[in-house]
Amino acid sequence: MKERANVVIIGGGVTGCGTAYNLAKRGTENVIIVEKNFLCSGATGRCGGGIRQQFTTEANIKLAMESVRLFEGLSEELDTDIEYEQGGYLIITYEEEVEQFKKNVKLQNTLGLKSRFITPEQAREIVPLLNIEPIAGATFCPTDGHANPFRVTHAYAKKAREMGVNIEKFTEVTGIETQDGQITAVKTNKGTIKTNVVVNAAGPHSRDIAAMVGVDLPLKPYRHEILVTEPIEHVLDPMIISFKTGIYFSQQKCGAIIGGIGDPEEPPSYNVEGSLKFMKRMAKTMIELVPAFGHLNVLRQWAGLYDVTPDAQPILGWTEGVDGFCQANGYSGHGFMIAPKVTELISELIVDGKTSMPIDDLNVKRFEGEIVGEAYVVG
Numbered sequence: 001m002k003e004r005a006n007v008v009i010i011g012g013g014v015t016g017c018g019t020a021y022n023l024a025k026r027g028t029e030n031v032i033i034v035e036k037n038f039l040c041s042g043a044t045g046r047c048g049g050g051i052r053q054q055f056t057t058e059a060n061i062k063l064a065m066e067s068v069r070l071f072e073g074l075s076e077e078l079d080t081d082i083e084y085e086q087g088g089y090l091i092i093t094y095e096e097e098v099e100q101f102k103k104n105v106k107l108q109n110t111l112g113l114k115s116r117f118i119t120p121e122q123a124r125e126i127v128p129l130l131n132i133e134p135i136a137g138a139t140f141c142p143t144d145g146h147a148n149p150f151r152v153t154h155a156y157a158k159k160a161r162e163m164g165v166n167i168e169k170f171t172e173v174t175g176i177e178t179q180d181g182q183i184t185a186v187k188t189n190k191g192t193i194k195t196n197v198v199v200n201a202a203g204p205h206s207r208d209i210a211a212m213v214g215v216d217l218p219l220k221p222y223r224h225e226i227l228v229t230e231p232i233e234h235v236l237d238p239m240i241i242s243f244k245t246g247i248y249f250s251q252q253k254c255g256a257i258i259g260g261i262g263d264p265e266e267p268p269s270y271n272v273e274g275s276l277k278f279m280k281r282m283a284k285t286m287i288e289l290v291p292a293f294g295h296l297n298v299l300r301q302w303a304g305l306y307d308v309t310p311d312a313q314p315i316l317g318w319t320e321g322v323d324g325f326c327q328a329n330g331y332s333g334h335g336f337m338i339a340p341k342v343t344e345l346i347s348e349l350i351v352d353g354k355t356s357m358p359i360d361d362l363n364v365k366r367f368e369g370e371i372v373g374e375a376y377v378v379g
């Protein structure tokens, strides 16, 4: 392992690999990713791959819209088919949600997003198998979609390697050294790397990393469970999602349905075991919306962690009091979809000292003031 780096990135998920790629693309030499396990072993390799722009805060909408612009060219840019498909996101709307969702669409439209509120019958035109009886409508954005998180992350890593980035797998960060408030080194179980810049892209473990230099990140890990079914013929274009029930599911290119459901009773923890409770709730809720899916066979289920902040928006940028410590975490369940823009912004911040989109409002300092949160979260 190299003894010195210009930038050490902690974490080999989509954030770490995307940041390394963008740093190398901007000409930064001697970048090292330190990953305690294998690439995609954290949340990235457990995620649903959904990419939506329909959010309720300006910051999330803009990050997602810019990311979609980048996703559209990513297969070509990275020379890998990332299995990107834009089948839209259909946000199921129940009676009590109608007024608020119409307002949310208005905000999205003012920012240039072509989302719209549609009737139950229009929703059924998009998804012929949809049971529209319990629903009052839906919001729909045709440019939302999904991609393969493994392909995206490995493609970033491959390109980064080609440009000289070192990836140290199975290497755990055990400490960070500072002198007079400046980062000087990263300690790992395989040796020490001298550096003045560290990117904290450790997903749900970012809080533990920050604690190494006495910074208290307001991050909590929450288990989220998900499943995949046997592949079937193509029947579903958009991702279907409901914030009332917490369910989401989409059909992948291979024909499999991938989906999960949040559990409002889930306590914060690092537990990633699968449960029967999830399987029952998932099956029941999915079948209510698409009764024909009652015939599907589940291949497997698994769980991963969301890194959740108090306002469900990411923590990005430098950390006051610890020079050279950059945060890129706190994605609250939507870090894959905004990774292309976030990782570009982090690289701009490190290389140019400024970003092409303002990210000050996403700095960790914001939690000292009043918090206005994102409402479209799978809880």
Ligand SMILES: Cc1cc2nc3c(=O)[nH]c(=O)nc-3n(C[C@H](O)[C@H](O)[C@H](O)COP(=O)(O)OP(=O)(O)OC[C@H]3O[C@@H](n4cnc5c(N)ncnc54)[C@H](O)[C@@H]3O)c2cc1C
Pocket: 010, 011, 012, 013, 014, 015, 016, 034, 035, 036, 037, 038, 039, 040, 041, 042, 043, 044, 045, 046, 047, 048, 049, 050, 051, 171, 172, 173, 174, 201, 202, 203, 204, 205, 224, 225, 226, 260, 303, 304, 305, 306, 328, 329, 331, 332, 333, 334, 335, 336, 337, 338
């Ligand atoms: C079930 C589920 C479904 C999801 N669905 C979606 C979705 O549809 N769309 C979407 O956009 N997002 C989704 N997400 C969220 C998304 O997966 C994450 O926001 C995103 O993958 C975060 O990527 P990351 O690289 O920041 O973190 P991670 O992928 O968690 O990577 C962090 C890495 O840091 C490593 N690490 C931790 N501690 C150390 C240490 N001390 N030393 C070295 N390495 C360390 C870990 O091993 C890990 O590989 C989902 C998440 C889950 C769990």
